[in-house]
Amino acid sequence: MLCGLRTASSVASERWDKCEMLQRALAKAVTGSLSLETRACSSSRALAGACKLQRARHRTGAFLFPVIPATCGKCTESAAPKCRQQIKSPFVSRTCSEKVGCGEKVGRHPAANMSGCLERYGKILNVDTTGASEATAKPEGLSYAGVPASEKIAERDLKNMEKYQAKITKVGNSKCVDPAVIAGIISRESHAGTVLKDGWGDHGNAFGLMQVDKRYHNIVGSWDSEEHLAQGTDILCGMINEIQKKFPTWTKEQQLKGGISAYNAGANNVQSYDRMDIGTTHNDYANDVVARAKFYKRNGY
Numbered sequence: 595m596l597c598g599l600r601t602a603s604s605v606a607s608e609r610w611d612k613c614e615m616l617q618r619a620l621a622k623a624v625t626g627s628l629s630l631e632t633r634a635c636s637s638s639r640a641l642a643g644a645c646k647l648q649r650a651r652h653r654t655g656a657f658l659f660p661v662i663p664a665t666c667g668k669c670t671e672s673a674a675p676k677c678r679q680q681i682k683s684p685f686v687s688r689t690c691s692e693k694v695g696c697g698e699k700v701g702r703h704p705a706a707n708m709s710g711c712l713e714r715y716g717k718i719l720n721v722d723t724t725g726a727s728e729a730t731a732k733p734e735g736l737s738y739a740g741v742p743a744s745e746k747i748a749e750r751d752l753k754n755m756e757k758y759q760a761k762i763t764k765v766g767n768s769k770c771v772d773p774a775v776i777a778g779i780i781s782r783e784s785h786a787g788t789v790l791k792d793g794w795g796d797h798g799n800a801f802g803l804m805q806v807d808k809r810y811h812n813i814v815g816s817w818d819s820e821e822h823l824a825q826g827t828d829i830l831c832g833m834i835n836e837i838q839k840k841f842p843t844w845t846k847e848q849q850l851k852g853g854i855s856a857y858n859a860g861a862n863n864v865q866s867y868d869r870m871d872i873g874t875t876h877n878d879y880a881n882d883v884v885a886r887a888k889f890y891k892r893n894g895y
Contacts, residue, residue, distance in 0.1 A: 603822025714770040715834055716846030718887050725885040727878035742887030752893060754786035757820060765823040769831060774895040776827055778887030779804055829857065834859035855880035
């Protein structure tokens with residue numbers, strides 16, 4: 595990638611260093627190795643300074659921005675490299691390359707586009723929840739239930755969850771599912787893998803971090819692999835889609851919660867919004883997962 599100024603002789607070495615730093619950050623952002631906050635250059639002072647320089651150079655027409663992938667999030671990983679374009683402004687929207695056969699509107703900055711992708715099924719922070727039931731909280735040694743119980747359990751799993759954060763984020767981004775939701779399910783299903791025996795749980799019927807049931811699905815990948823996470827997330831997406839068809843007047847957030855409930859007990863078990871968890875494990879599955887997902891959302895997922 596080219597990261598330079600049209601009048602290179604007028605550039606101070608310090609500014610050039612900032613430019614190169616921004617180039618490396620953008621490259622990492624494209625591969626998903628930085629958080630969305632860092633990609634947006636809002637949580638790093640150094641990056642913020644570089645972005646300020648970049649915006650300033652854009653206003654003067656002196657800066658040439660690097661070529662980066664511009665995809666809508668629906669494009670496959672193999673197709674994404676075909677969708678590249680030289681864009682001078684960091685704030686314009688373009689259309690995804692016709693070579694990919696997509697046509698979705700995309701933003702120049704990867705973070706701008708990914709944000710919309712992760713809200714395809716609604717915003718997890720806007721989903722209402724009553725949290726864990728006493729039946730879920732008591733075996734965890736807690737004397738209280740509700741959202742505080744869910745958050746405490748999620749907090750306990752946080753350190754182990756970090757082992758899989760990169761994979762969770764990559765799969766979530768590729769499936770347009772908030773990584774926090776995936777983390778919430780992993781916490782509920784397997785405590786981030788800590789309660790599994792050779793990758794198995796539920797009396798040998800469920801496999802992996804997301805506890806994919808071998809009685810209904812063909813198991814793929816190792817128990818903590820990206821392939822496994824992709825399979826579990828695909829199952830979740832399928833359930834959300836079923837709920838969308840079953841309850842088309844529900845909001846995206848309601849449908850997301852219904853899909854989470856269906857991940858545990860099936861779409862047929864979801865008969866109404868207020869009672870969707872009746873029939874799930876401990877009658878609180880979606881409410882507990884949502885509360886845990888919100889915790890992970892606030893903690894970098």
